[in-house]
Amino acid sequence: MALEFKLPDLGEGLTEGEIVAWKVKEGDSIAADAPLVTILTDKAEVEIPSPKGGTVLKQLFQTGQKVQVGQVFVVIGEKGEAYTPAAKPAAEAPKHAVAGNGASTPLSTSASATTGAGASATPAVRKLAKDMGVNLDSLKGTGPGGRITEEDVKRTAGGAAVAAAAPAGKSGGPEERVVFAGIRRRTAEKMLLSSNSIPHVTHIDEADVSDLIALREELKPEATKRGVKLSYLAFVIKAVVKGLKEFPYFNSSLDEAASQVVLKKYYNIGIAIDTPHGLFSPIIKEADKKSLWDVAGDVEKLANKARDNKLEIADLTGGTFTITNIGPLGGTLATPIIVYPECAILATMSIKKMPVVRDGKIAPRDMMNLCLSFDHRLVDGAEAARFTNTIIKSLENPRTLL
Numbered sequence: 001m002a003l004e005f006k007l008p009d010l011g012e013g014l015t016e017g018e019i020v021a022w023k024v025k026e027g028d029s030i031a032a033d034a035p036l037v038t039i040l041t042d043k044a045e046v047e048i049p050s051p052k053g054g055t056v057l058k059q060l061f062q063t064g065q066k067v068q069v070g071q072v073f074v075v076i077g078e079k080g081e082a083y084t085p086a087a088k089p090a091a092e093a094p095k096h097a098v099a100g101n102g103a104s105t106p107l108s109t110s111a112s113a114t115t116g117a118g119a120s121a122t123p124a125v126r127k128l129a130k131d132m133g134v135n136l137d138s139l140k141g142t143g144p145g146g147r148i149t150e151e152d153v154k155r156t157a158g159g160a161a162v163a164a165a166a167p168a169g170k171s172g173g174p175e176e177r178v179v180f181a182g183i184r185r186r187t188a189e190k191m192l193l194s195s196n197s198i199p200h201v202t203h204i205d206e207a208d209v210s211d212l213i214a215l216r217e218e219l220k221p222e223a224t225k226r227g228v229k230l231s232y233l234a235f236v237i238k239a240v241v242k243g244l245k246e247f248p249y250f251n252s253s254l255d256e257a258a259s260q261v262v263l264k265k266y267y268n269i270g271i272a273i274d275t276p277h278g279l280f281s282p283i284i285k286e287a288d289k290k291s292l293w294d295v296a297g298d299v300e301k302l303a304n305k306a307r308d309n310k311l312e313i314a315d316l317t318g319g320t321f322t323i324t325n326i327g328p329l330g331g332t333l334a335t336p337i338i339v340y341p342e343c344a345i346l347a348t349m350s351i352k353k354m355p356v357v358r359d360g361k362i363a364p365r366d367m368m369n370l371c372l373s374f375d376h377r378l379v380d381g382a383e384a385a386r387f388t389n390t391i392i393k394s395l396e397n398p399r400t401l402l
Contacts, residue, residue: 002077005051007039007067010313014041016068019061020182023047028056029079036074039067040182044311045277052076057083064181065142066151121148129153183278194340199376202335203384207392209351210366215398226293233271233325234296236348238401239394241267241288244321247387249379251320253341261378264320270339271299272324273306280306281322281339282315292402327351327368334371344374344384346391368395 007017017039024030036050058075067073075083121129121136125148129136134156141148180188194200212235223230244251244267252263267288270281282302287295305311322339327350336347349369356365370391374384394400 002057002075002081002083003052003054004072005036005074005076006072007069008048009069010039010041010046014069014313016066017041017046018066018181018186019063019073020045021063022059024056026056026059030054030056030076040186041313042186044280044313044316045183045309046313050076055079055081057081058085061142064179066149120146125150125153183280187279190340191337194338197340198338200335200338200373201376201381201384202371202373203381203388204333204369204371205385205388205392206367206369207395208356208365209368209395212395212398213351213366223293223296226297228293228296229300230293230296231299232327232351233299233323233348234292235395235398235401236323236325236346236391237269237271237284237287237295237299238292239391240269240321240323240346242394242401243387243390245288246390247379247383249383250344250374250387252343252378253320254343254375254378266320268318268320270319270322270342271302272322273303274329275307275309277309280311280316281319282306282311283317283319285318321345323348333369336371336373338373338375343378344372347371347373 010017020038020040022037023035030036030050030053032051032053033049035047037048039046039048054076055078056074057077059073060075061067061073077083120141126136128134128150129148134153136148136153139148139152139156140146142152209232212232216230216232216235219230248263249261251267252261254260255262266286269284269287271284272279272281282305284290284295284298284302290298302311302315305315319339319342321342322345324334324336324345324347326334327348330350332349332352334347334349336345338345347370349371351366351368353364354367355362356367357363358365370388372384372388379387
């Protein structure tokens with residue numbers, strides 16, 4: 001008998017996932033627990049195994065489409081078995097709404113409305129469609145019961161906009177079209193949410209890390225004995241934690257609904273990692289309770305998992321502050337975007353030999369710029385300067401971090 005497989009609850013409060021890649025095609029045979037599909041959640045890519053052995057009768061969603069938790073997205077049955085989807089429930093009789101003259105008018109009990117050939121969408125989706133010039137009657141909904149979702153409207157509007165912007169035969173030259181999906185699209189959504197929700201300000205300063213470089217060289221033999229790669233990032237993480245303890249608002253988030261600032265008494269530091277699969281920010285949990293060596297080990301382990309695309313949801317949740325280490329790639333300054341709903345993010349830039357005045361004389365020193373973007377609703381510029389100065393002090397006196 002055919003099994004309608006619903007997207008399981010993947011935990012961490014996630015409500016939907018995006019199809020990244022099917023491991024099988026319709027008509028293929030699959031064994032129980034064999035890889036079925038890769039789903040992208042808000043946090044990571046998750047490979048979902050087949051719940052049973054059999055034949056893939058129907059894939060209800062294609063690559064790039066979103067599936068709600070609890071929604072049927074694939075059907076598995078016996079070879080040659082016919083699959084007939086359950087009939088969609090008829091639209092409910094309108095119940096209640098208020099017309100412009102104050103009289104009661106119908107409204108579906110599920111807060112949806114129906115037009116034309118059975119199109120179903122919530123009022124918010126209808127307004128979005130109207131604003132974007134999309135005809136709901138022409139859409140096939142991908143939501144529960146065939147309901148039209150915001151994603152359906154945006155996808156249609158986006159396609160229309162592309163067609164209007166680039167009529168056939170009128171482009172300026174050769175083009176390549178790449179599907180905007182997966183980690184790249186999810187990163188874009190997060191960046192847009194942060195940029196639109198948080199008033200960003202970036203404070204920039206520099207640290208003399210000459211002594212830090214010397215100490216790291218001194219500790220390399222010990223690192224080799226411990227089997228740990230001792231990176232500069234490990235020192236930065238320890239310095240940031242010291243700063244967060246002194247300036248707790250940088251380890252906070254804003255609960256707008258409750259009009260409360262949430263001051264976090266735990267220190268989970270995210271580290272932004274560039275990988276061939278996209279940008280990830282795995283979390284070093286309870287960094288305040290770990291030694292420099294433990295932090296260095298966690299950095300290496302998480303970086304390897306990210307590059308191998310093996311991060312788990314638990315690796316990517318619960319962060320309180322994020323560091324993006326741009327230095328190895330070069331760069332002088334940056335204005336990093338905060339990981340919503342955190343308060344701040346620190347970008348560490350490349351280390352450069354610079355002429356610096358010391359004791360009235362010019363001397364060559366190893367300098368590194370620090371770029372701190374912060375939520376101006378929670379902290380002001382003066383506090384950002386003090387927080388950054390604390391980090392600089394620790395990096396310029398690195399033995400205090402051991």
